[in-house]
Amino acid sequence: MKLDNVCVIGAGAWGTALAQAAAMAGRDVTLVVRTDQQAREINDHHTNRRALGAQTLSTKITAQPSPSAADCFILAVPAQSSRTALGEIAPALLADKPVMLSAKGLETGTLQRQSEILADMAPDAIPFVLSGPSFAADVAAGRPTAVTLAGDDADLTSALAGALAGPSFRPYAADDRIGVELAGALKNIYALACGAVEGAELGASARSALLARAYAEMARMVVAMGGSATTLTGLAGLGDLTLSCSSPQSRNYQFGMALGRGQKVQAILAGDAKLAEGVATTPVARALARDLGVDAPLIIAVDQLLDGHADITTIVAGLMARPLKREE
Numbered sequence: 001m002k003l004d005n006v007c008v009i010g011a012g013a014w015g016t017a018l019a020q021a022a023a024m025a026g027r028d029v030t031l032v033v034r035t036d037q038q039a040r041e042i043n044d045h046h047t048n049r050r051a052l053g054a055q056t057l058s059t060k061i062t063a064q065p066s067p068s069a070a071d072c073f074i075l076a077v078p079a080q081s082s083r084t085a086l087g088e089i090a091p092a093l094l095a096d097k098p099v100m101l102s103a104k105g106l107e108t109g110t111l112q113r114q115s116e117i118l119a120d121m122a123p124d125a126i127p128f129v130l131s132g133p134s135f136a137a138d139v140a141a142g143r144p145t146a147v148t149l150a151g152d153d154a155d156l157t158s159a160l161a162g163a164l165a166g167p168s169f170r171p172y173a174a175d176d177r178i179g180v181e182l183a184g185a186l187k188n189i190y191a192l193a194c195g196a197v198e199g200a201e202l203g204a205s206a207r208s209a210l211l212a213r214a215y216a217e218m219a220r221m222v223v224a225m226g227g228s229a230t231t232l233t234g235l236a237g238l239g240d241l242t243l244s245c246s247s248p249q250s251r252n253y254q255f256g257m258a259l260g261r262g263q264k265v266q267a268i269l270a271g272d273a274k275l276a277e278g279v280a281t282t283p284v285a286r287a288l289a290r291d292l293g294v295d296a297p298l299i300i301a302v303d304q305l306l307d308g309h310a311d312i313t314t315i316v317a318g319l320m321a322r323p324l325k326r327e328e
C-alpha cells in the first residue's frame with residue numbers, strides 16, 4: 001500500500017506534533033485546522049503557537065480547512081470530539097485507508113473506545129492505535145521518542161510504523177489494539193491520582209505504591225475487556241503510565257495536583273486548565289469496571305475525588321482501610 005502522504009485531523013498539540021514527526025519521516029503531510037488564521041500561520045510562518053509555542057514546523061506540512069484524499073490518516077482530536085470530527089469527513093475518503101487513532105480517552109455515554117467510534121462512523125476504514133510515552137513538545141522538537149502502533153494486519157502495521165519512523169521517532173508495531181487503546185485511556189486516570197498525591201503532599205512512597213497498584217488494576221481492566229496483560233509491559237502500558245504519573249508536564253498530572261490541593265473540578269476548569277482527558281474518562285471507566293465486575297478501587301477513588309463528594313484525605317483513608325489481600 002502506498003503511504004507517501006498523511007492527513008492529520010486535529011491541529012492541537014498532538015496533531016501538530018504527529019504531523020511534524022510524519023514530515024521528519026519524509027512524508028507529505030496535510031494538517032486539518034479549524035480557522036483560516038491557523039492555516040495562514042502554519043503555511044506562511046511554519047509555527048502553530050497556540051499548540052506548540054515557538055517550535056518551527058516542517059515545510060512539508062500544509063494546513064487546510066478540511067481533509068482531502070490521503071494514503072493514510074491520523075485522528076488527533078480530543079477523545080470526546082472524535083465522533084464529531086469523523087462525522088465531518090465523508091466516509092468514502094477513509095474507506096480502505098489506515099486511520100491511526102491517537103486520542104487517549106473513552107467516550108462519555110457510549111463507553112466506547114476510539115476504534116469502536118471509528119467502526120461506527122467509518123466502518124470501512126482500517127483501524128490502528130498509536131499510543132505510548134510521548135509529550136507533543138518532545139516529539140515536535142525531535143527529542144527521542146518511542147511509541148506503540150497497534151493494528152490487526154501485521155504487515156500493514158509494520159509498513160505504517162516504517163512510514164512514520166524518523167531519527168527521533170520510533171514506532172514499535174504491535175497487534176493488541178484493545179490493550180494499547182485502554183492503556184492510553186486509563187493511564188490518564190492514574191495520572192490524575194498521582195498528581196493528587198503530589199498536590200496533597202502525601203509523599204513519594206505513596207505515589208509509587210499507587211503506581212504499582214494502578215498497573216495491577218489496569219491489567220485487570222485490559223484482560224476483562226479482551227486485551228492482553230503482556231501489552232502493559234510495553235511502551236503504551238508501563239512506558240506511558242510512568243511518564244504521566246511522574247511528570248508535572250502531564251496535563252492530567254497537573255489537573256490532579258490541583259485536585260490534591262483541594263480545588264474543585266469546576267474551579268479548575270473555569271481557570272486556564274489544559275485538556276485533561278482523564279476527567280471525562282474516569283466515570284466511563286468506572287461504569288465499565290462495574291459492568292464487567294472488575295475490582296477497580298483506584299478508578300472509583302479518582303471518580304469520587306472528581307465528583308467532589310469526598311476529599312482526598314477521606315478517600316486515601318478508605319483505600320488504606322480496605323481488607324488486606326495477597327499481592328497479585
Ligand SMILES: NC(=O)C1=CN([C@@H]2O[C@H](COP(=O)(O)OP(=O)(O)OC[C@H]3O[C@@H](n4cnc5c(N)ncnc54)[C@H](O)[C@@H]3O)[C@@H](O)[C@H]2O)C=CC1
Pocket residue numbers: 009010011012013014015034051076077078079081084085102103104105134135136137275277
Ligand atoms: N499533547 C500531548 O502531549 C499528547 C496528547 N495525546 C492525545 O491527543 C488528543 C488530543 O490532545 P491535544 O492535541 O494535546 O489537545 P489540544 O487541546 O492541544 O488540541 C485539540 C485540538 O483538536 C481540535 N478539535 C477539536 N474538535 C475538533 C473537530 N471536531 N474537528 C477538528 N479539530 C477539532 C481543537 O481545535 C484543538 O486544536 C488527546 O486525546 C490526548 O490525550 C496523546 C499523546 C500526547
Ligand SMILES: O=C(CO)COP(=O)(O)O
Pocket residue numbers: 104132133134135188191240243244249250251252253275276277
Ligand atoms: O499522553 C501523554 C504523554 O504520553 C500526554 O499526557 P497529558 O495529556 O496528561 O499531558
